[in-house]
Amino acid sequence: MAERVDAQGIIAAFLEQSSRHLFGPTSQPSAPPKSQVISVSSLIDKLDHLKPEDLSLIRRAFQYSDNAHLGQYRQSGEPYITHPLAVAELCADWKLDAPSIMAALLHDVIEDTGSTRQELVEIFGAKVAELVEGLTKLDKLEFQSHAEAQAESFRKMFMAMARDVRVILVKLADRLHNMRTLDSMAIEKRRRVALETAEIYAPIAHRLGLNMVYRELQDLSFRHSSPFRFATLDKAIKRARGNRKEMVNKILDAARMALSKSGLEVDLRGREKTLYSIYRKMQSKHLSFSEVLDVYGFRVTVKSIDDCYRALGVLHSLYKPMPGKFKDYIAIPKLNGYQSLHTTLVGPFGMPVEFQIRTQEMHRVAEEGVAAHWAYKDGENDLTEMQTRAHQWLQSLVDIQDISGDSQEFLEHVKIDLFPDAVYVFTPKGQIRALPRGSTVLDFAYAVHSDLGNQCVAAKVNGVQLPLRTELNNGDIVEITSDPNSQPNPVWLTFVKTGKARAAIRHDLKTKRYKESIQLGERLLLQALRQQAIDLAMLDDGVWEKLIYWTGSKTRDDLCADIAMGHRVPAVIAKRIEFILSENSGSGQMRLDSQAWDQALAADHRQAIMIDGAEGESVQYPHCCYPIPGDVILGYLGKGEGLQIHTRECRHAQRLHNKDPEHWVDVIWSEDIKRSFDVAIRVDVVNGKGVLARIAGTLTSADANIAHVTMDDRLTEHAASMRFVIQVEGRYHLAKVMRRLRQNQDVIRISRVLGK
Known part of the structure; x- marks a missing residue:
């Protein structure tokens, strides 16, 4: 208990510094360790943008968090309260408002202590509670895997930040401090957290324009996920600094002199590129470190947009620009609102030199993104251009959420949209x-x-x-x-x-396929029940309720769709229904009598499923055998793939049947076919000029559409072999096409390509 970080003691300590007026009078218990005093004092020094009444609320949030985390310690051995304090300090650096800083102080109290959302609502109000709730992972729920739990937690966070962008700002501050203090964690956890940061949090920071956070998260992720490479590259850069210092100073002096002569007031600074950006360039261009010449870049900050273009002209007159290396992000800003002129020049000794030219305001936006000049407003009309861009992107996440099937699919779509370019x-x-x-x-x-x-x-x-x-x-x-x-x-x-396009396409296909799968599933179940002499139409709600409970499906439609997709075996479901009926009194009314049974058999062609080509996505026609009407066919219920139709001669189907005989059903072609079907044929021809065009003309004249054509690599001087995939109505139509081809003088031999 001696190491407890006491809220009143900390407040007393920083009151002794220079902020006595901020929180008003308080008691004076013994002071906490010096390092903790500095942490809180540093936070208080950064709250001068807030009103006195806001500071009082922050004091209450700090006291509450301190009491809630009492007795909890980080892996490093420090009292846990030091982490919320550090996160709050980062938020204060960005000049976030009081609710954001309060949420930073309270962000772990629901997840790691006995506090509840309702308690936070009563003490701090609904807005602060909503921010904290958005920052809380779903650890208390049960998931089938860590990946599912992680994806659902991310979806919850993304939806919360779509409602209020402050959620992700606090979360990024939280992740940044965790990454800075990751050394105390086990190696495997370090690597997992680092990869997650590089994959999700760093791109989000970039997408919102927080480039300082983005660069630091990238470097920290690189350091913990690839420690040996990081250390090796770090040493190489330190050695190169001395070798290149003279060159950098020479470029700086020449640029300063040229800009000064033009009458421009500029702030010119050299900057070293981040370790990760250098490593990524080495990796993408297959370069060694010695071959990466542009380790240093230069930033020119001027007063106005007009000065940006004037400075560009001065630099282009000083050094020759490299073709294709100029980008105007002022006229057309990046997705995250970033504005600057980028140009790469050929410096002394042929070394490429990159200059970034921007105004002071552009520089602030480039470093702080949506957090620059933060002033949270409830109305969209009050948002800055940067915040408006962020709001539009966050709204697109809501659109993806509305049409995504599950949390993992949603996260996949979001990752696709986190592109830096x-x-x-x-x-x-x-x-x-x-x-x-x-x-x-x-x-x-x-x-x-x-x-x-x-x-x-x-x-x-x-x-x-x-x-x-x-x-x-x-x-x-x-x-x-x-x-x-x-x-x-x-x-x-x-x-x-884009994630939005993928999500919308999948949603439409799933909706369409789901309806088709329900119909096919009912037909498959009907077939299986008739073998048990059970009438599907007569099953009452009680039977369906017991069946749905036994299978774990949500609805009758879901169960039928699962059957069609191969997740359930129709014969097993039929056996279960028979068992349920045997327990029910009066179940004989649900069975077919002998006459009805004979009629059902005759009407259903020995219980086979009729295929007419209009089943849509729920029925597949694999290219291993290209089945067409007239072929003797079999049906395979592949898991998650729907009903696959194969020819009896298909060797792939024969292997599947030996491996998984339970998932096969009887299928036959309907007399009323609704579409054309692909079929593969091989045509050996006399090799000569224009032969392909003549064969294609013959196929077209026989009403056969050409879907695909390939030429055999083994050509001779006098003969060639072509493989066509054509569309026909059935075997009769195929025979007609082949007869027409045989009349062509170029054709030597024709054969159908059967199962692989």
Whole structure:
């Protein structure tokens, strides 16, 4: 107890410093250790932007946190209260408001002590309690895995910060202090926390424009996740400082003299690039440290935007600019609001030298992001441009949350959107849109609106019709053509870049597939029940309730969808229903009599599932055998893959059947086929000029659409082999196509490519 950090003692100690008027009179118990006094005194010195009444509230929050964490210690052995104090001090550095600093002091009381949200509401008000709640992990709930628990905690935090950006500011301060004091943790935990920081928190800091926090989190993550590489590179940089000092001073002196002669008032400073940024450059460009020449950069701070461009001209006259290395982030700011001119010049001895030119205000925004000149407002109209950009991004998280299936999927989409670089494109009306680098035309459509993306059918980029998968470049003008009857294609998931686009496509496909899966699941269950002479239509609610409880499904529809997706075996479910019926009185009414049973068998073609091609995503036609109507087929319920249709000759299907015989069902083709099907054929031809065009013409004349064509690598001087994937209505149509091909004089031999 001797080491307890007493709130009154700390307050007395800093009152003895220079802030006696801040909290008013208080008792004078014995002073705590000097290091703790300095910590609190440092916090108080940074609260001069707050009103006296705010300071009184912060005092109460500190006393409450101190009492709540009494007897708790960090891994380093320090009293736990030192951590909330350090987090609050970081928030004070950013000039955050009183509720934010109170939340920083209280951020662990719900998670680590017996305090409750309701208690915080009663003492500190709903807003502070909401901030603390948003910072609290979900450790008290049960999850199937650490990854699931982590993803759900992140989703909770993201949703809280979408409501109030102060949540993430306090969380970043919390994570920054934890990273600074990570040495006391076990090596494995250090590595796990470091990787999580690099993957989630550092990109968030960058996305919100907090570049100082971003750079420090990156370096700390690098240090703890790759300690040997960090130490080696750190030593190399320290050795290089002496060697390059003379060169850096020479560039500084020359630049200062040139800028001074032009009459510009500037603050010119050299800066060393961070360890992680140097390491990333070495890794991405496969360079050794000695080959990385631009370890140093220079920052020019001027009074106005006009001076930025004047300074740029002076520097370009001093050293030659490197082609393609100039970026104007003043005219078009980055996604996070960052503004500056970047140029790389060829310095003495051919060394590349990077200059960043900005105003004093731009520099503050570049370092502090949304925290610069922080003044929290309730209305969007009162937000600064930086805060407005942050608000728009946070609102996009809400959109992703609304259409994501679960927390892990949500986190996956958010990670995709945490890109450090962007492209800037325009709508036909001249509105600018910022997208992650590598984004496609389809990403642009979804960025405008989810419905526009879902209904997108074509697009023009700079007036030219281009595919939806076309990657966008800076300055592109994009025009989208939509059709209300159009729907997302699963193939889109292979090329879209943004989290919003991926989430919207998956949501639409899942919704559509879910409805189709329910219908297919009912048909599969109907087939299995008929083998037990049970009438599916006669099952009452009591039977379904017991069945749903036994399977753990939420609803009857969910159970049927699980059957269709292969998560449940229809025969097992049918056996369970039979068991439930045997326990119920009067269950005979739910069974088929002999006459009804015979009729059911005749009507259902020996209980086989009828396939007509209109089942949608719930039924798959694998490319291992390309089944078409007329083939003898089998159905496999692959887990999570729906019903797969294979030909009886398919060797892949035969291996699956030997491994997993329970997941196979009888299927037959319907007499009324609703679509065309892919089939593979091999055509050996006389090698000659224009032969491919002539074969394609023959296929088209036989009403067969060509989906894909490849040429065999083993060509001879006189013969060639082509493999076509064509679309036909069935075996009769395929026979017609092959007869037409045989009439072509270029064709030597034709064969269908059967199961692999």
